[in-house]
Amino acid sequence: MSRRIVIDPITRLEGHGKIDIFLNNEGGVDHAYFQVPELRGFEKFAQGRPVEDMPQITSRICGVCPMAHHMAATKALDKVFSVDPPPAAKKIREMVYDIFTIEDHALHFYFLGGPDFVVGPSAPKAERNILGVLGKVGLEVGKKVIGLRKEMRDLMVLLGGKAIHPVLGLPGGVSRGISKEEQQRFIQSAKNAVEFGQFSLQVFNDIVLKNSQYVEWIVSDAYTHKTYYMGLVDQNKKVNFYEGTLRVVKPDGKEFLNFPTDKYLDHVAEHVEPWSYIKFCYLKDIGWKGFEDGADSGVYAVAPLARLNASEGMATPLAQEAYEQMYSTLGGKPVHHTLANHWARLIELLYAAERMQELANDQEITDPNYRVIPTATPNEGIGVVEAPRGTLFHHYKTDEKGRVTMANLIVATQNNAARIAMSVDKSAKGLIKNGQVDDGILNMIEMAFRAYDPCHGCATHALPGQMPLLVRVLDAERNVVRELKKN
Amino acid sequence: MSKPKVGFNWLASCGGCEEAIIDLNEKILDVVAAVDIVFWPCAMDFKKDDVRAMADGEMDVCFVNGAIRTSEEEEMAHLMRQKSKILIAFGSCSHMGGIPGMGNFFSKDSILKNSYQESPSTINLDGTFPQMETITPLGEVELPEFLEYVRTLNQVVDVDYYLPGCPPPVRLITEALGAILENKLPPKGTVLAPDKALCDECPRKETKPDKMEIAEFKRPYQIIVDSEKCLLGQGLMCLGPVTRAGCEGVCTKANMPCTGCQGPTSRVQDYGAKALSGFASILTSMEEKDVEAVLDSIVDPNGTFYRYSLPSSMMFKSLGA
Ligand code: SF4
Ligand code: SF4
Numbered sequence: 001m002s003r004r005i006v007i008d009p010i011t012r013l014e015g016h017g018k019i020d021i022f023l024n025n026e027g028g029v030d031h032a033y034f035q036v037p038e039l040r041g042f043e044k045f046a047q048g049r050p051v052e053d054m055p056q057i058t059s060r061i062c063g064v065c066p067m068a069h070h071m072a073a074t075k076a077l078d079k080v081f082s083v084d085p086p087p088a089a090k091k092i093r094e095m096v097y098d099i100f101t102i103e104d105h106a107l108h109f110y111f112l113g114g115p116d117f118v119v120g121p122s123a124p125k126a127e128r129n130i131l132g133v134l135g136k137v138g139l140e141v142g143k144k145v146i147g148l149r150k151e152m153r154d155l156m157v158l159l160g161g162k163a164i165h166p167v168l169g170l171p172g173g174v175s176r177g178i179s180k181e182e183q184q185r186f187i188q189s190a191k192n193a194v195e196f197g198q199f200s201l202q203v204f205n206d207i208v209l210k211n212s213q214y215v216e217w218i219v220s221d222a223y224t225h226k227t228y229y230m231g232l233v234d235q236n237k238k239v240n241f242y243e244g245t246l247r248v249v250k251p252d253g254k255e256f257l258n259f260p261t262d263k264y265l266d267h268v269a270e271h272v273e274p275w276s277y278i279k280f281c282y283l284k285d286i287g288w289k290g291f292e293d294g295a296d297s298g299v300y301a302v303a304p305l306a307r308l309n310a311s312e313g314m315a316t317p318l319a320q321e322a323y324e325q326m327y328s329t330l331g332g333k334p335v336h337h338t339l340a341n342h343w344a345r346l347i348e349l350l351y352a353a354e355r356m357q358e359l360a361n362d363q364e365i366t367d368p369n370y371r372v373i374p375t376a377t378p379n380e381g382i383g384v385v386e387a388p389r390g391t392l393f394h395h396y397k398t399d400e401k402g403r404v405t406m407a408n409l410i411v412a413t414q415n416n417a418a419r420i421a422m423s424v425d426k427s428a429k430g431l432i433k434n435g436q437v438d439d440g441i442l443n444m445i446e447m448a449f450r451a452y453d454p455c456h457g458c459a460t461h462a463l464p465g466q467m468p469l470l471v472r473v474l475d476a477e478r479n480v481v482r483e484l485k486k487n
Numbered sequence: 488m489s490k491p492k493v494g495f496n497w498l499a500s501c502g503g504c505e506e507a508i509i510d511l512n513e514k515i516l517d518v519v520a521a522v523d524i525v526f527w528p529c530a531m532d533f534k535k536d537d538v539r540a541m542a543d544g545e546m547d548v549c550f551v552n553g554a555i556r557t558s559e560e561e562e563m564a565h566l567m568r569q570k571s572k573i574l575i576a577f578g579s580c581s582h583m584g585g586i587p588g589m590g591n592f593f594s595k596d597s598i599l600k601n602s603y604q605e606s607p608s609t610i611n612l613d614g615t616f617p618q619m620e621t622i623t624p625l626g627e628v629e630l631p632e633f634l635e636y637v638r639t640l641n642q643v644v645d646v647d648y649y650l651p652g653c654p655p656p657v658r659l660i661t662e663a664l665g666a667i668l669e670n671k672l673p674p675k676g677t678v679l680a681p682d683k684a685l686c687d688e689c690p691r692k693e694t695k696p697d698k699m700e701i702a703e704f705k706r707p708y709q710i711i712v713d714s715e716k717c718l719l720g721q722g723l724m725c726l727g728p729v730t731r732a733g734c735e736g737v738c739t740k741a742n743m744p745c746t747g748c749q750g751p752t753s754r755v756q757d758y759g760a761k762a763l764s765g766f767a768s769i770l771t772s773m774e775e776k777d778v779e780a781v782l783d784s785i786v787d788p789n790g791t792f793y794r795y796s797l798p799s800s801m802m803f804k805s806l807g808a
Contacts (some may be wrong), residue, residue: 044593045589045590048787048789050706050786064501077708146515147512153510157737161743170707175742269609270609271610277617393608
């Protein structure tokens, strides 16, 4: 007798996704499919639009990561118009980007992924959410989280008009500068953010690392995959969210590639499967070999853990300390444990806060020269940033009036899609034994992808997504003999 | 009295509308205290079957964001309608089609082809496309259908109220929640935002010229924008005069023109047509050839005037969709 389980919708993540699990006669898992059931078509309807509108249009791919799309698009515009923004503009852009990363990482840890750890993976589902988190860590801590998030978002509003779908980016600069008085506000908030980063790592230490059951899960085989890792790095091979080259390391941690972002088409390709609207990225240098681990497979990962694995450290002191601590605790680089993404995310939060502090204190950031007016005929440009969920590519070509003729977008979750699909399959295989399935086990399968913080809003830019739970028991002829509901 | 049961759901959405709810910040704690949230996939673990198990009309209010692009979203729209007493279209996508609604400029097939075949990073030699049903050795795996067009929520089910914006401004969300809790909702069909033009609440209003003398529309990257003066007066295509107020001019405050996400006021049927005629009337005093030159400086009139509202426009409705 074979059974089939559908988790639909997957919850506490952005957008839509679905997991389809096939059980075998012994009650083990034959295969679990991770599907993205949606597509929206941004690359097509970008065609004909004025290219300078791309930072605002493409931010609608994702309302959780709008700043990432906004910034990748803005950087692509600099190239399309062959203009180099003045230093103040670059600093403002990078700072607002760090502010966004702080806020977004905090959101994921406390609201989306965190409840699994803080409240516990098998806690009643009515508690596995931010309210449960508040119940566990106390309202004071909760208020601190909400307060920090609000503080960061207010700063994004100040600079970008809106935190969701900002309007700051223009080719050659930004739409507004920072006054000396405003600078003080950024400096003060950066200090708060650094403290919050340290505090959050402490929360992780107290709640997760001191719980041997959680640590066991983190290092367990069900949540482990040995793949390539990709991330943006600066000249010193340190993590950078806003600019740099793309470094790829092999599953053994050795450098495989380090290429300028405008060469992405030489190294990154996408594969189509009939059972999902999301495309699966792989390293072109190796080729698509299916959903496989190891150095012979082109599957790679992006996002916090991958970025840390692909780098040689963090460019700020406190984050560097935390980075070293993580690797020494988990047995050296690279770390292949998917759930360690949560830890890496908090290390990055601290880095973003420290970097925000450096930029906020930089006197040049208040320079009124924050725009260069482009004069060249628009043509083609590629912009790449590290979105919280991983590397994000925007590539545009235009006619001589600057109307888009081609747009190609590879979003973070797409880069990760193959590994996420593998993680879901593997965790299902590792966790479901003798046909025993309950809400806690199913939630632990969801944890496998929730760790990536996959953004299906983004993943579905090309098409539309949802997630509930149904277990269908199928006999050998695939007739439904029994249906179980998640409750 | 028991707490009102409230649901939030997203269809073809970017998640920004969900973030806007989280942006209520500490106020969200008051909301949670005042209502019972019974469905919210973005933040809570209730599943579709929990909703199916509800009695009809069991949810007092349901906020639905995102447009309808797939068969699954269509099904969810019906389910939400069936289970809620009051259904609120939340955000531009649900209200007018939103930015993803610009997909309706193109056929479904051309969108699929672009994504799975023409994209320069896609390698798809055997021409694989996502299928509604895939037979695997294990059984069938299904995907929802990618429908011909993007539709607004009220093109699929009956809608009681609209919260405009991309995403709706926090202030409007708070006011709407207040009105619901105090049972002070306006007549059915109302858009829950001020019924006046954005210019009325714009700090630059004083400098807005009575009669525009626009020789050419400028694109925002072509000029250094004066941060005090009316953007339209500076030659930028600011849609404030034809857009509903309520956002407090957040984009204009950041020195960028309004792009119209709040949609039109109640006196307007078709946002894009109104915008076009509005701007044409500014130009009426000019010679024909000058008018042509000005119109020529709008490089993408369709995408400019129908940026958030194509699926709800006359143009699209006349396609019979
Ligand atoms: S209205 Fe705007 S914020 Fe809301 S789902 Fe649509 S694009 Fe996103
Ligand atoms: S046209 Fe734009 S800038 Fe001018 S007053 Fe209206 S909203 Fe403000």
